[in-house]
Amino acid sequence: MITVGELLDSKGHSIWSAAPDDTVFEAIKLMDEKGVGALAVLNDGALVGMISERDYARRVILKGRSSKNTTVKDIMSTQVYYTFPSQTVDDCMVVMSERRIRHLPVLKGDELIGMVSVGDLIKDIIAEQKHMIEQLEHYIAGDET
Incomplete structure (x- = not known):
């Protein structure tokens, strides 16, 4: 079972963030430029919140x-759920499903070292299942590989 740290090592540790005093327009523009649906909100390097497209839709457009x-x-969410490099992808899926969130910051101690999305986790789970199916097919066919 792959860990979040291993997933970050393969996908990259890029972190896109906004500051609390940035305008929502600036944050949404950055999300668009980077092709992401959420940003970490950092104040002097410390994770203080998350802002997502959902926050924008519900707290700006609808209001x-x-x-x-x-x-x-x-408009940022201040209750931030996060994960650690040692947690498994499956553990993260449980948290994201239960909390109905799509992005998890990854912390090493107090340091933000990356971000994983539900899409990242699903891609990994599908790749792992594909590998398992291939292994089972080889086993059934009697391959010695």
Whole structure:
């Protein structure tokens, strides 16, 4: 079973973030440029929240606010669920399903070292299942590989 640390080593440790005083417009623009659905919110390097497309839709658009006049701290989620490099992909899927979240920051101590999305986890699970199927097919066929 693969760990989050191993997954980050293969996908990369890129972290896209916003500051609490950034405008929501700036945050959404960065999400678009990087092709991600959420950003870590960092204050002096410390993880203080998350901002996602869902936060934008629910707390800006539906409330009739302006993304250029609203700050990240006004709409970010401050209850941040996170994971550690030693946790398994399966453990993360359980947390994400139970908490109905799509992104998990990865912390090593207090340091943010990466981010995993539900898409990252699903890709890994599918690859692992494909490998298992291939192994079983070889076993059934009597291959000695």
